[in-house]
Amino acid sequence: MRAPGSELPVVFTEVAIVAADVTILDGISLVLLGGSAPTVLIGPNGAGKTTLLRAAMGLIPVTRGRISWGGREAASPQRLAFVFQRPVMLRRSTGDNLHYALAAAGVPRDQRASRAAELLALVGLEKLAQRPARRLSGGEQQRLALARALARDPEVLFLDEPTASLDPAATKAIEDIVRAVSARGVKVVMATHDLGEAKRLAGEIVLLHRGRLIESGPASEFFENSRTQEARKFIAGELLV
Amino acid sequence: MLNRRALIAAAAFGAVVFAMPAVFAQDKSIVVASTTSTQDSGLFEYLLPLYKQKTGVTVKVVSQGTGQALDTGRRGDADVVFVHAKSAEEKFLAEGEGVKRFPVMYNDFVLIGPKSDPAGIKGMKDVGQALKAIMAKQAAFISRGDRSGTHVAELALWKASGIDIEKDKGAWYKSIGQGMGAALNTAGAGNGYVLSDRGTWIHFKNKGDLQILVEGDKRMFNQYGVMLVNPAKHPNVKKELGQQFIDYLISPEGQKDIANYKINGEQLFYPNANDAGA
Numbered sequence: 001m002r003a004p005g006s007e008l009p010v011v012f013t014e015v016a017i018v019a020a021d022v023t024i025l026d027g028i029s030l031v032l033l034g035g036s037a038p039t040v041l042i043g044p045n046g047a048g049k050t051t052l053l054r055a056a057m058g059l060i061p062v063t064r065g066r067i068s069w070g071g072r073e074a075a076s077p078q079r080l081a082f083v084f085q086r087p088v089m090l091r092r093s094t095g096d097n098l099h100y101a102l103a104a105a106g107v108p109r110d111q112r113a114s115r116a117a118e119l120l121a122l123v124g125l126e127k128l129a130q131r132p133a134r135r136l137s138g139g140e141q142q143r144l145a146l147a148r149a150l151a152r153d154p155e156v157l158f159l160d161e162p163t164a165s166l167d168p169a170a171t172k173a174i175e176d177i178v179r180a181v182s183a184r185g186v187k188v189v190m191a192t193h194d195l196g197e198a199k200r201l202a203g204e205i206v207l208l209h210r211g212r213l214i215e216s217g218p219a220s221e222f223f224e225n226s227r228t229q230e231a232r233k234f235i236a237g238e239l240l241v
Numbered sequence: 242m243l244n245r246r247a248l249i250a251a252a253a254f255g256a257v258v259f260a261m262p263a264v265f266a267q268d269k270s271i272v273v274a275s276t277t278s279t280q281d282s283g284l285f286e287y288l289l290p291l292y293k294q295k296t297g298v299t300v301k302v303v304s305q306g307t308g309q310a311l312d313t314g315r316r317g318d319a320d321v322v323f324v325h326a327k328s329a330e331e332k333f334l335a336e337g338e339g340v341k342r343f344p345v346m347y348n349d350f351v352l353i354g355p356k357s358d359p360a361g362i363k364g365m366k367d368v369g370q371a372l373k374a375i376m377a378k379q380a381a382f383i384s385r386g387d388r389s390g391t392h393v394a395e396l397a398l399w400k401a402s403g404i405d406i407e408k409d410k411g412a413w414y415k416s417i418g419q420g421m422g423a424a425l426n427t428a429g430a431g432n433g434y435v436l437s438d439r440g441t442w443i444h445f446k447n448k449g450d451l452q453i454l455v456e457g458d459k460r461m462f463n464q465y466g467v468m469l470v471n472p473a474k475h476p477n478v479k480k481e482l483g484q485q486f487i488d489y490l491i492s493p494e495g496q497k498d499i500a501n502y503k504i505n506g507e508q509l510f511y512p513n514a515n516d517a518g519a
Contacts, residue, residue: 009377013361029365031373035403071378204403217369218403227459 006070007079007155008034008187010056015065017051017211024051026211028065032056032156037203038178038188040219042195044240047208049191050085053158056189057082078105081154085161087145094136095120095129098147105152119147123177139170146177150186157181159190163197175201195235199223207231209240270299271482274311274319277420278391279465280304282348282440282509287502292489298482306420308388314338314468317475320483323467323490325390325438330466339468343491344519346499346510347464350394351442352455353425354380354434362434368458369402376404379413381433385424386416394463395436401460425451438463440509464519465510467491490514 010032017025025048032039041049054060055067058075059082069075090097098119102112120126123143128136133144142162149157159178163171178201182188192198198205202219207230215222215231226232234240279285280302289300303313307324311333314322322339324330333339352371354362360378362371375382385392399406406414417427421441428435429449437445442453455461467487472478489495496512503509513519 009373011361011374011377013374014364029362029367029370029374031370031377033373033377033403213367213370216367217401221401 005076005079006034007076008032008070010156010189011068012052012056013066013068015055015062015067017048017055017060018063024048024211025055025062028052028211028213030206030213030216032187032189034155034185034187035203036182036185037219038182038190038201039204039206040198040202041189041191041206041208042193042198042234043208043214044234045193046210048211049208050160051211052208053082053160053189053191056156057158078152079155080158081149081152081156082158083142083145083149083160083162085164087141087148089133089136089141089144092133093129094125094131094133094140094144097133097144098151101148101151107151115151119150122150122180123147124173137170139166139173142166142170142174143177146174146181150181154186156187156189159188161191161193163192163194171197195237207234209234269297269482270301271320271479271486272301272303272318273321273323273486274303274305274313275323276307276310276325276390277304277422278389278438278441279323279325281421281444282438283444283504284440284499284502284510288498291498292486296485296489298485300486306385306387306389306391307393311338314470317470317477319470320479321467321469321486323465325463325465326393327464327466329390329393330468333468337474338471340471342466342468343487343514344516345465345467345490345514346496346512347462347519348439348510349456350391350436350461350463351439351453352434352461353428353437353442353451354454355428355432356450356452357432358454359432360434363454365455366458368398368455368461371455372399372402372404375434376409376413379411381428381431382414383424383428383431383433383435384414384416385421386418387420389420390463391421391436391438394461398436398460421445443504443507443509464513466519 012028012030015025015028043049057080098116099112102115107115120129123146125143163174178188205219205222206216207214209230215228230240285302293299307326310322310324313319315338330342334342360374360380362374365371421437424435425445429451467490469483470478472480491514496514499510499512
């Protein structure tokens with residue numbers, strides 16, 4: 001049963017997105033249900049992962065087809081959150097970046113300090129609250145971006161390649177946060193080109209190639225018994241052209 | 242000169258001798274436990290008269306859901322089982338109830354629904370996404386719920402879509418415990434979706450507002466297998482006649498007969514006895 005006003009499921013029905021005569025997404029039919037394990041989009045560069053995430057967030061219009069959120073034709077941005085691949089840090093401290101996000105999310109002033117402390121602890125940045133955000137490492141900035149996204153208490157969290165260019169320790173920290181957030185009931189939909197990461201995190205895999213949905217299904221089925229040649233090639237590390 | 246007693250004895254002997262083929266002819270029949278969907282497709286109405294014409298053997302079909310058909314075999318109440326749920330067939334073999342499994346033919350399942358298509362699944366290539374859309378919309382879905390091969394396939398497709406249907410079903414999911422014809426009629430009456438084998442769908446005469454909405458996903462492939470019930474466990478099994486029927490089904494002649502079965506020019510079943518992995 002859906003909660004009243006829920007953004008889930010997010011349903012793509014034959015969605016196409018065309019820009020400057022380039023088809024970025026083509027005939028995508030996809031249902032994002034709630035659930036404790038993330039849906040992970042995989043595919044080569046240019047497959048359309050980022051565009052699909054942005055469309056699911058309601059950031060870009062579709063050319064054909066439709067997207068619905070909880071059965072409605074318009075998304076409520078308050079219940080959705082997005083972490084971009086290269087998050088922008090405000091020229092403030094780590095803590096103040098988070099306070100800003102809490103204020104923007106409408107959290108009452110008298111609740112912001114406790115909520116900030118809770119979120120900084122969740123992402124492991126409590127000791128860096130006073131550090132200027134622009135002096136954090138790449139991994140630390142991603143963690144702050146996650147905390148800011150969670151400030152609005154989203155129902156769905158979209159992550160666009162959150163561990164791209166991070167070292168293994170930083171990657172593990174991000175993945176641990178993703179698991180913790182999923183376990184709290186937030187629906188995580190993330191894009192990655194890292195198959196290992198997809199195997200570690202995904203409950204559901206969606207493989208995109210050239211804007212089309214090639215194969216989707218439970219992660220265990222995808223990795224052990226994929227149905228399409230493209231999936232088998234991608235899993236084997238071959239180039240999809 | 243023959244006396245009266247000798248003549249009577251000769252006549253009696255002749256009567257017995259001439260009666261014997263009639264006795265054996267009465268015995269040239271087997272029982273095949275098969276599925277309602279195979280029956281409803283019309284395949285047996287077409288194939289079995291051909292087989293009788295070639296061999297003189299009458300094949301009597303007991304049609305039930307796959308689970309029930311295999312149980313009929315387990316009781317020794319059939320000579321041959323001819324069903325479409327490979328995992329259940331392999332379990333039957335592992336229990337020692339069958340002698341050997343032979344693949345025979347395949348058809349496919351199609352996802353049927355109303356023209357209004359409330360879940361918006363028409364034309365989807367991924368049946369998993371289509372089922373998710375049906376659940377998301379809480380659109381009526383009719384399940385056979387009868388342990389048939391179709392029911393087993395439906396449950397596998399829910400699982401493949403990542404949905405735990407036992408946990409996630411609601412009032413929208415209606416399990417009716419009946420055969421394919423009844424399930425299609427229920428879907429038609431209630432604007433619902435239903436998974437059907439293509440053969441029964443083509444043969445179904447009460448389509449009304451229903452139409453095929455999703456087809457072609459490899460996971461909707463429906464493989465049939467045939468097995469002789471184990472005579473070592475069930476001595477009453479007619480093993481020669483039963484094996485003769487199996488040999489026919491997998492022979493080039495039988496495979497051609499299966500391929501030639503058409504409705505409105507459309508082939509329903511694709512023979513694949515030579516596909517050892519099927």
